[in-house]
Amino acid sequence: MSAQNIIDRLYPLNGGLAVAPDRSVYTPGRWKGEQITFSCNCYLMHHGSGWTLWDTGISDGVAEESGGKVIAHGIRGIVARTLTLQLADIGISPAEVTTVILSHAHFDHVGNAALFPHATWFIQSVEYAAMIGSDYAKYGYSPELYQTLDKTKIVLMEEDHDIFGDGAARVFFTPGHTPGHCSLMVHLSNAGKMLLAADVAHYPYNLEHGCVPSFNSDAQQSVASMQRIRSLADAESAQLWLNHDFVKSATIPHAPAYLD
Numbered sequence: 145m146s147a148q149n150i151i152d153r154l155y156p157l158n159g160g161l162a163v164a165p166d167r168s169v170y171t172p173g174r175w176k177g178e179q180i181t182f183s184c185n186c187y188l189m190h191h192g193s194g195w196t197l198w199d200t201g202i203s204d205g206v207a208e209e210s211g212g213k214v215i216a217h218g219i220r221g222i223v224a225r226t227l228t229l230q231l232a233d234i235g236i237s238p239a240e241v242t243t244v245i246l247s248h249a250h251f252d253h254v255g256n257a258a259l260f261p262h263a264t265w266f267i268q269s270v271e272y273a274a275m276i277g278s279d280y281a282k283y284g285y286s287p288e289l290y291q292t293l294d295k296t297k298i299v300l301m302e303e304d305h306d307i308f309g310d311g312a313a314r315v316f317f318t319p320g321h322t323p324g325h326c327s328l329m330v331h332l333s334n335a336g337k338m339l340l341a342a343d344v345a346h347y348p349y350n351l352e353h354g355c356v357p358s359f360n361s362d363a364q365q366s367v368a369s370m371q372r373i374r375s376l377a378d379a380e381s382a383q384l385w386l387n388h389d390f391v392k393s394a395t396i397p398h399a400p401a402y403l404d
C-alpha cells in the first residue's frame with residue numbers, strides 16, 4: 145500500500161561524473177590547480193501511483209563519447225550508464241515519468257531534459273527567467289539542453305513549494321549558486337527525511353566553512369542558503385545529502401536499489 149503523504153521509494157540515479165580541473169574555483173584560496181571529481185546524482189521518486197524525478201543528470205548522449213566530453217568551463221562530463229538504461233533497470237521508460245522538479249539549470253542537472261518533454265516541470269520562476277533571458281551564459285547555462293521544454297508544461301514556483309500538497313516532497317528556495325537554485329526535502333516511511341541540497345555546497349568542507357564557489361551568482365545568498373539548509377536539516381532531523389559529494393555518494397544505494 146502506498147500512503148499519499150510519503151515518498152514510497154527513492155531511487156538515487158547515477159547522473160554521471162563531472163571532473164573539474166581546478167578545485168580552487170569551488171573553494172577560493174585552497175587547492176589551487178587540484179583536479180576534483182564530483183558525483184552527479186539525480187533522484188527518482190514513486191509517490192501514490194506516479195513517478196517524479198528530481199533533476200536529470202548529464203546528457204545520455206555523453207555516454208557515446210569514449211572518456212567523456214568537456215562540456216562547460218573545462219569540466220569533463222562522464223556518463224558510464226545512461227539514465228534511460230537505469231530507468232529500464234527499474235522497469236520504467238522516460239515516458240512514465242510524469243513530473244520533473246529542477247534544482248537549477250546547469251548541464252549536470254538539466255542534461256536529460258529532452259527525455260521528458262511530456263512531463264510537468266516544476267522550476268523556480270526566477271531560475272526560468274534566467275534560463276531564457278539574455279544573460280544565460282553568465283549563469284553557465286546551455287539553452288540547447290532545455291530547448292525542448294514546453295512552456296505550457298512548466299509550473300513556475302515562487303520560492304518554497306509543496307509539490308504534492310501533502311508534505312511528501314517539499315521544495316525549499318536556496319538561491320545563490322544560481323538565481324533560483326532550490327533544494328528538496330523528501331519524506332520516507334523507513335529512512336525518514338532526506339534533504340537533497342543539490343549544489344548549495346559541493347562538499348562538506350564548503351558547507352562547514354561557508355565557502356562560496358567563485359562562479360556562484362550571489363555570494364550573500366549562497367551563505368544564507370547554506371545556513372538555511374543546516375537549520376532545516378537540524379530542525380527536521382533530516383539526513384543532508386550534497387549532490388556532488390563523491391565520498392558521500394559512494395555510501396548511498398543507487399538504482400535499481402532504493403530507499404523507502
Ligand SMILES: [Zn+2]
Nearest residue numbers: 250252253343
Ligand atoms: Zn551541479
